[in-house]
Amino acid sequence: MSTTSVARPVGDSPPVDGAGPAATPRAGEDPSSPHGIPAHDTGAGLTVVPRRNPWTWVGVVAVLILVAMFVNGLATNPGWDWPTFAQYFATETIIRALGTTIQLTVLGTIAGFALGVVLAAMRLSHNAFLRTVAWAYIWAFRSIPLIVQLLFWFNIAYLYQTISFGLPFGPSFGSVQTNDLFGALGAAVLGLALHQAAYAAEIIRGGILSVDEGQREAAAALGIPRHRQFFRIVLPQAMRSILPNAANEVISLFKGTSIVSVLAIPELFYQVQVIYGRNSRVVPLLLVATVWYIILTTLLTIGQYYVERHFAKGSARALPPTPVQKVRARWAGLALRARRETAEVAR
Amino acid sequence: MITVTAARKHYGSFLALDDVDIDIPSGSLTALLGPSGSGKSTLLRAIAGLEGLDGGTVTIDGRDVTAEPPQRRGIGFVFQHYAAFKHMTVRDNVAFGLTIRKRPKAEIAKKVDDLLEIVGLDGFQHRYPAQLSGGQRQRMALARALAVDPQVLLLDEPFGALDAKVRTDLRQWLRRLHDEVHVTTVLVTHDQEEALDVADRIAVLNHGRIEQVGDPVTLYERPANDFVMGFLGSVATLGGQLVRPHDIVLDRDRTTALALDAKVADSPGVITATVERVVPLGFEVRIDLRADSGERFAAQITRRDAAELGLHEGETIHARATSRSTVVDHDPALAI
Ligand SMILES: Nc1ncnc2c1ncn2[C@@H]1O[C@H](COP(=O)(O)OP(=O)(O)O)[C@@H](O)[C@H]1O
Ligand SMILES: [Mg+2]
Numbered sequence: 110m111s112t113t114s115v116a117r118p119v120g121d122s123p124p125v126d127g128a129g130p131a132a133t134p135r136a137g138e139d140p141s142s143p144h145g146i147p148a149h150d151t152g153a154g155l156t157v158v159p160r161r162n163p164w165t166w167v168g169v170v171a172v173l174i175l176v177a178m179f180v181n182g183l184a185t186n187p188g189w190d191w192p193t194f195a196q197y198f199a200t201e202t203i204i205r206a207l208g209t210t211i212q213l214t215v216l217g218t219i220a221g222f223a224l225g226v227v228l229a230a231m232r233l234s235h236n237a238f239l240r241t242v243a244w245a246y247i248w249a250f251r252s253i254p255l256i257v258q259l260l261f262w263f264n265i266a267y268l269y270q271t272i273s274f275g276l277p278f279g280p281s282f283g284s285v286q287t288n289d290l291f292g293a294l295g296a297a298v299l300g301l302a303l304h305q306a307a308y309a310a311e312i313i314r315g316g317i318l319s320v321d322e323g324q325r326e327a328a329a330a331l332g333i334p335r336h337r338q339f340f341r342i343v344l345p346q347a348m349r350s351i352l353p354n355a356a357n358e359v360i361s362l363f364k365g366t367s368i369v370s371v372l373a374i375p376e377l378f379y380q381v382q383v384i385y386g387r388n389s390r391v392v393p394l395l396l397v398a399t400v401w402y403i404i405l406t407t408l409l410t411i412g413q414y415y416v417e418r419h420f421a422k423g424s425a426r427a428l429p430p431t432p433v434q435k436v437r438a439r440w441a442g443l444a445l446r447a448r449r450e451t452a453e454v455a456r
Numbered sequence: 457m458i459t460v461t462a463a464r465k466h467y468g469s470f471l472a473l474d475d476v477d478i479d480i481p482s483g484s485l486t487a488l489l490g491p492s493g494s495g496k497s498t499l500l501r502a503i504a505g506l507e508g509l510d511g512g513t514v515t516i517d518g519r520d521v522t523a524e525p526p527q528r529r530g531i532g533f534v535f536q537h538y539a540a541f542k543h544m545t546v547r548d549n550v551a552f553g554l555t556i557r558k559r560p561k562a563e564i565a566k567k568v569d570d571l572l573e574i575v576g577l578d579g580f581q582h583r584y585p586a587q588l589s590g591g592q593r594q595r596m597a598l599a600r601a602l603a604v605d606p607q608v609l610l611l612d613e614p615f616g617a618l619d620a621k622v623r624t625d626l627r628q629w630l631r632r633l634h635d636e637v638h639v640t641t642v643l644v645t646h647d648q649e650e651a652l653d654v655a656d657r658i659a660v661l662n663h664g665r666i667e668q669v670g671d672p673v674t675l676y677e678r679p680a681n682d683f684v685m686g687f688l689g690s691v692a693t694l695g696g697q698l699v700r701p702h703d704i705v706l707d708r709d710r711t712t713a714l715a716l717d718a719k720v721a722d723s724p725g726v727i728t729a730t731v732e733r734v735v736p737l738g739f740e741v742r743i744d745l746r747a748d749s750g751e752r753f754a755a756q757i758t759r760r761d762a763a764e765l766g767l768h769e770g771e772t773i774h775a776r777a778t779s780r781s782t783v784v785d786h787d788p789a790l791a792i
Contacts, residue, residue: 420543
């Protein structure tokens with residue numbers, strides 16, 4: 110250990126871990142401990158470290174015990190049937206089904222948010238008619254459960270057998286069978302997108318409203334044309350409040366694709382059901398789906414962090430460090446302390 | 457040259473601009489001065505096109521811009537509340553108007569560097585507005601407005617949100633900047649000291665009307681009415697007339713006071729008053745007085761004169777306005 114004497118107040122609490130470079134703080138910087146109590150130099154070469162609350166340790170131990178029990182259960186309870194899990198986890202059927210799930214998510218997100226932008230613009234329009242139409246759309250599609258809507262689109266061929274392309278009430282240039290245009294997949298994407306658009310519109314509208322009107326005025330006074338004012342000034346700042354909510358929407362849409370299994374579309378959840386319907390190994394197969402949903406949601410969350418960080422530029426005095434930067438900083442701190450200690454030991 | 461003719465603006469039934477006519481000569485620094493709510497911002501925003509008019513016209517350098525949106529008026533605007541583009545660096549903020557106009561990169565770089573130097577922000581290019589102080593942010597806003605070579609520069613209480621010291625520094629800096637750049641500038645302010653300090657012309661507004669337009673000396677020495685006089689400095693009512701407190705002479709001896717009186721035709725006469733309080737204000741001393749008629753007023757004299765007179769509370773004194781005094785007839789309808 111270091112030759113520096115470490116004075117500790119009453120008790121046996123260890124020095125705050127990770128206090129690294131804070132071991133000998135310089136004047137002016139206050140490396141706060143996790144308790145918010147700054148460690149400070151006593152002036153006699155002694156470093157005072159804050160005392161830990163004993164209840165913190167009780168909590169930590171209790172949680173650790175629960176986690177250990179759970180992990181133990183996962184590993185030892187034969188009910189989880191890990192061999193079956195391993196057998197199916199990366200089979201071609203599952204991977205292909207995963208592909209369909211991702212495809213539904215991507216198409217639903219793109220179409221949903223594209224329509225959402227239009228609806229948000231309509232709701233913010235000066236034209237009362239457009240405002241009312243958008244309001245009614247959002248009202249309707251937030252009222253109808255997604256599953257009901259999906260079944261409705263799936264059965265649209267029952268209402269309209271053919272769809273013709275032409276002038277309204279005028280001559281038709283041609284027509285197609287509704288069933289050809291709307292396969293099950295088409296119905297699913299349409300349903301997801303229309304549902305998503307209603308929510309996306311509200312999120313985007315909220316984001317735009319959160320940007321101060323002065324920003325648009327300042328742009329106008331600079332001679333910026335209207336659409337540029339929106340895309341270069343308002344939207345980038347609106348993104349800050351749009352993004353976290355939009356990310357939530359994408360993640361819930363991603364999991365929401367499992368509802369599409371009612372249309373017998375071979376997405377992840379449907380295929381898992383088909384397989385356990387055949388071999389009755391329900392739990393390991395549900396686990397296959399669960400683990401895939403977790404993996405993809407994790408990837409989305411990481412992506413969200415970096416996209417949000419990009420749009421946070423300028424909103425705070427300093428950007429928060431990325432996890433990679435945090436690890437590096439901690440590592441540099443540890444290395445510095447180690448070097449200092451070896452130097453002192455050598456002396 | 458900006459010409460506003462018969463400008464009217466209602467907010468609901470409230471008349472914010474009441475047939476305003478004003479000419480702002482090219483290259484001048486004109487202040488729009490008036491109390492809060494007098495319509496200064498409304499007039500400035502109407503010139504900018506940020507606010508539509510119910511009647512009247514606005515022309516800039518001979519071009520009628522009444523129906524044009526702000527982006528086609530050739531203006532630069534600085535707002536009281538920082539309207540910096542928060543998601544862009546200082547450099548991008550200043551360059552933005554030029555980037556949008558697709559100017560060559562090299563030209564933009566040079567122009568932005570020059571402007572940042574003029575406003576004293578070289579070295580701050582890569583900061584975000586959130587990382588600047590209030591004064592720095594307003595200087596950045598000024599550079600951003602100047603970057604697009606506006607025909608007119610419109611400033612709406614640009615230093616209003618800053619503390620007193622920074623505000624005085626910045627307004628002197630603005631004056632020097634204007635002497636260098638010479639762009640027609642309109643400055644909105646409710647601070648008469650600021651207007652007198654920087655502007656070469658002042659328009660005084662009250663209740664959506666222009667009371668008087670002129671250079672600072674004219675406005676101070678020959679105000680058109682009570683309101684202008686009262687707004688441009690402190691006043692005392694002496695024998696039913698408004699005078700500046702430092703234009704009142706006090707004398708123990710009634711005859712010398714009367715001798716002075718004989719030289720001035722329209723003088724308010726000599727008033728006999730009782731000293732109520734003697735308040736030292738540093739360089740000057742304020743004497744609170746009560747006339748025999750019961751009217752209270754205050755005179756402001758130098759420390760030396762006060763020492764010579766050696767006034768005491770309760771003592772009787774003769775007061776009159778000096779010959780070069782600013783005197784306007786008191787019109788109760790215009791009283792503040
Ligand atoms: N958007 C608005 N709606 C209603 N009244 C307004 C609006 N803007 C300004 N006013 C009113 O018009 C008057 C003049 O406002 P303004 O020009 O901002 O005054 P100031 O001289 O303080 O800049 C004020 O009484 C204010 O309340
Ligand atoms: Mg104002």
